[in-house]
Amino acid sequence: MAFEGLAQRLQGTLQKIRGKGKIDEADVKEMMREVRFALIEADVNLKVVKEFVKTVSERAVGHDVMKSLTPGQQVVKIVKDELTNLMGGEQNPIQFARKSPTVIMMVGLQGAGKTTTTGKLASVLRKRHNKKPLLVAADVYRPAAIQQLETLGKQLTMPVFALGTDISPVEIVRQALVEAEKEHHDVVIIDTAGRLHVDELLMQELKDIRDLSTPDEVFLVVDAMTGQDAVNVAKSFDDTVGITGVILTKLDGDTRGGAALSIRAVTDKPIKFVGMGEKMDALEPFHPERMASRILGMGDVMSLIEKAQENVDEEKSKELEQKFLTQSFTLDDFLEQLQQVKKMGPLDEILKMMPGANKIKGLDNAKVDEGQMGRVEAVIQSMTAAERNTPEIINANRRKRIAKGSGTTIQDVNRLLKQFEDMKKMVKQMTGMQQKGKKKMKMPGLDSFFK
Amino acid sequence: MSFFKKLKEKITGTNEAVTEKFKDGLSKTRNQFTSKVNDLVARFRVIDEEFFEELEELLLQADVGFETVMELIELLKVEVQRKNIKDTAGIQSVISEKLVEIYQAGEDLDSELNIQEDGLTVILMVGVNGVGKTTTIGKLAARLIAEGKTVMLAAGDTFRAGAIDQLVIWGERAGVEVIRQSEGSDPAAVMYDAIRAAKNRSVDVLICDTAGRLQNKVNLMNELQKVHRVISKEVEGAPHEVLLALDATTGQNALIQAQTFKEATNVTGIVLTKLDGTAKGGIVLAIRKKLNIPVKFVGLGEGVDDLQPFDPEKYVYGLFADGLEQEDNS
Numbered sequence: 136m137a138f139e140g141l142a143q144r145l146q147g148t149l150q151k152i153r154g155k156g157k158i159d160e161a162d163v164k165e166m167m168r169e170v171r172f173a174l175i176e177a178d179v180n181l182k183v184v185k186e187f188v189k190t191v192s193e194r195a196v197g198h199d200v201m202k203s204l205t206p207g208q209q210v211v212k213i214v215k216d217e218l219t220n221l222m223g224g225e226q227n228p229i230q231f232a233r234k235s236p237t238v239i240m241m242v243g244l245q246g247a248g249k250t251t252t253t254g255k256l257a258s259v260l261r262k263r264h265n266k267k268p269l270l271v272a273a274d275v276y277r278p279a280a281i282q283q284l285e286t287l288g289k290q291l292t293m294p295v296f297a298l299g300t301d302i303s304p305v306e307i308v309r310q311a312l313v314e315a316e317k318e319h320h321d322v323v324i325i326d327t328a329g330r331l332h333v334d335e336l337l338m339q340e341l342k343d344i345r346d347l348s349t350p351d352e353v354f355l356v357v358d359a360m361t362g363q364d365a366v367n368v369a370k371s372f373d374d375t376v377g378i379t380g381v382i383l384t385k386l387d388g389d390t391r392g393g394a395a396l397s398i399r400a401v402t403d404k405p406i407k408f409v410g411m412g413e414k415m416d417a418l419e420p421f422h423p424e425r426m427a428s429r430i431l432g433m434g435d436v437m438s439l440i441e442k443a444q445e446n447v448d449e450e451k452s453k454e455l456e457q458k459f460l461t462q463s464f465t466l467d468d469f470l471e472q473l474q475q476v477k478k479m480g481p482l483d484e485i486l487k488m489m490p491g492a493n494k495i496k497g498l499d500n501a502k503v504d505e506g507q508m509g510r511v512e513a514v515i516q517s518m519t520a521a522e523r524n525t526p527e528i529i530n531a532n533r534r535k536r537i538a539k540g541s542g543t544t545i546q547d548v549n550r551l552l553k554q555f556e557d558m559k560k561m562v563k564q565m566t567g568m569q570q571k572g573k574k575k576m577k578m579p580g581l582d583s584f585f586k
Numbered sequence: 587m588s589f590f591k592k593l594k595e596k597i598t599g600t601n602e603a604v605t606e607k608f609k610d611g612l613s614k615t616r617n618q619f620t621s622k623v624n625d626l627v628a629r630f631r632v633i634d635e636e637f638f639e640e641l642e643e644l645l646l647q648a649d650v651g652f653e654t655v656m657e658l659i660e661l662l663k664v665e666v667q668r669k670n671i672k673d674t675a676g677i678q679s680v681i682s683e684k685l686v687e688i689y690q691a692g693e694d695l696d697s698e699l700n701i702q703e704d705g706l707t708v709i710l711m712v713g714v715n716g717v718g719k720t721t722t723i724g725k726l727a728a729r730l731i732a733e734g735k736t737v738m739l740a741a742g743d744t745f746r747a748g749a750i751d752q753l754v755i756w757g758e759r760a761g762v763e764v765i766r767q768s769e770g771s772d773p774a775a776v777m778y779d780a781i782r783a784a785k786n787r788s789v790d791v792l793i794c795d796t797a798g799r800l801q802n803k804v805n806l807m808n809e810l811q812k813v814h815r816v817i818s819k820e821v822e823g824a825p826h827e828v829l830l831a832l833d834a835t836t837g838q839n840a841l842i843q844a845q846t847f848k849e850a851t852n853v854t855g856i857v858l859t860k861l862d863g864t865a866k867g868g869i870v871l872a873i874r875k876k877l878n879i880p881v882k883f884v885g886l887g888e889g890v891d892d893l894q895p896f897d898p899e900k901y902v903y904g905l906f907a908d909g910l911e912q913e914d915n916s
Contacts, residue, residue, distance in 0.1 A: 178839070181643055282747075358835070362836055365837075368863075394837070
């Protein structure tokens with residue numbers, strides 16, 4: 136049921152228009168309907184959508200689109216640019232206090248992911264900014280919230296300041312600040328309880344904590360899946376407590392994340408980080424352009440490339456390139472490539488990040504056969520060094536032994552050897568063609584892992 | 587007699603307290619939504635295109651989703667023409683009537699919990715992170731105990747820090763036993779243990795907590811399937827209920843959540859949580875319509891007794907209560 140991206144929707148509209156030679160204002164209006172639809176389906180707030188469509192529409196009618204030979208692409212480009220502009224501006228690093236400690240307050244609705252994000256943020260600050268954070272457990276309401284933070288603290292080997300649930304959050308924060316001073320912590324992160332933005336009593340408590348601790352940053356933690364209500368939540372928190380930035384969580388899900396745009400539009404506060412996974416280091420800086428692509432269903436190419444870069448060893452790929460060129464590529468190299476691909480994460484997640492992947496029919500049901508990869512690995516690992524270097528020597532007997540050793544069948548072994556042969560042939564052709572071209576990453580034979 | 591009057595009679599005849607709870611819990615939602623509808627009705631004396639357009643926007647802002655909104659508007663237009671309604675005075679009742687109709691279209695699904703007469707009933711709670719699974723289990727346990735059932739809980743969220751402790755505290759509050767293993771252990775093994783224990787102590791209902799997981803994480807969904815398999819292997823016909831906890835603030839992604847969880851675990855009902863904020867949870871209309879999953883409970887507050895059975899008529903009543911009172915006075 137994956138939503139169609141804007142580009143595909145526009146294609147549909149344009150097909151109707153095609154044949155008219157050039158498009159007129161009415162056609163632009165028709166396209167704007169699609170833009171509106173796409174944004175609403177992505178959970179961008181309706182009011183924000185209306186304002187946005189107006190801006191885009193003006194630009195489109197102006198001349199950008201109507202004179203263009205590819206009006207659909209033009210519209211997508213304008214929409215994406217405007218989206219990026221709206222969410223962007225300059226990157227906003229964390230404001231550290233001139234005089235330590237820097238106090239950061241985490242606020243938000245229940246279940247947005249404040250406690251988890253508190254742990255992640257502390258980890259990032261220690262790793263990238265060389266800080267020594269103190270975590271403050273000020274959620275005395277939700278059962279076991281304090282234990283949760285304490286467990287995270289243990290995992291990260293980071294101190295957590297907690298006084299149990301019988302003392303008021305304001306008092307906890309007061310004592311925590313004294314403790315921070317004493318123990319020379321340069322950052323204090325206060326994990327407050329989740330609360331509804333309409334709960335006046337609890338919102339007052341946040342104000343009290345703010346007045347006492349005079350935080351340098353107040354981060355609103357928001358679930359990326361939030362719908363139309365995101366504007367109300369963000370506005371209430373901003374009006375009562377005054378937020379300085381937003382952290383968007385659970386962005387590793389498949390939501391379009393239109394809430395990001397809504398919140399930015401109503402509060403004008405920067406989105407500073409995004410939560411991208413269950414692990415404690417899965418907190419990343421916000422990239423407006425990627426978010427724009429995502430909202431429009433255009434895939435997240437940049438993240439894909441980054442993921443690849445992170446996991447592919449430069450040295451090794453140079454070596455590999457050399458091997459390709461001299462055609463001394465062995466099964467060992469093949470195995471290594473496989474393992475590099477695997478390091479990038481589950482293949483179907485990578486697939487989802489590719490633009491247009493949701494266009495391919497049946498792909499949403501396609502299960503990437505990771506088991507097949509495992510079998511290939513097992514087969515290669517059951518070969519002797521000599522066999523890996525010169526697969527030609529693998530005769531029937533050896534095949535039998537390899538199959539037995541790897542717990543696979545002779546057919547599996549045959550298939551792999553055939554694949555490897557094919558690949559070598561292909562590489563031979565390719566290297567012949569682009570002797571001088573530079574290709575960093577090659578992953579031939581990958582398609583055989585998709586059923 | 588108007589639809590509202592019938593509705594009110596039906597409800598007040600049954601259970602005043604529950605309806606009040608619904609009204610209280612939904613007051614934020616209702617105030618916002620109804621005042622907007624009222625405002626709309628006041629501004630537009632005549633029903634025209636523009637009126638429908640504004641109504642469409644109101645519904646979109648309730649997260650109902652484009653398709654369902656379009657369908658509702660079409661239905662309304664037909665109805666308005668058929669009944670020859672010209673001004674906006676009578677439109678509110680038609681709107682709520684059609685909303686209930688859309689929700690109830692298709693087969694009539696039971697919103698009661700499927701509790702076995704004899705033997706063990708197993709309820710599996712699933713959902714994405716942070717929607718309120720554990721809290722809902724605590725409330726549900728208290729509710730079942732009040733109905734005279736014996737209840738046991740299984741701490742199947744072995745992943746998130748503090749999740750087991752959280753369930754244990756809810757267990758203490760409700761006075762029920764919680765079967766647990768250490769953090770990081772295999773959730774399927776916890777379920778196995780819990781079912782054994784539940785059988786030994788011959789409790790009526792076992793409620794199983796699971797870790798929150800985003801529906802696009804294939805490995806985690808596989809794990810959930812395994813948990814489901816273990817339960818159905820140990821008790822025939824189990825799990826008797828698979829409840830998907832859904833956050834009312836969630837937007838269109840909720841539909842994908844419902845679909846994916848349904849594929850993995852055959853979800854039998856939805857618990858719509860956090861309905862006491864300003865979010866409206868309109869997406870449940872689309873979920874019911876497209877996937878045929880009924881809402882069984884709604885979470886209306888932080889208290890133990892703030893979990894109420896879902897009743898579409900009450901839900902709509904909650905949304906339109908102001909309008910109803912006005913109609914009564916006239």
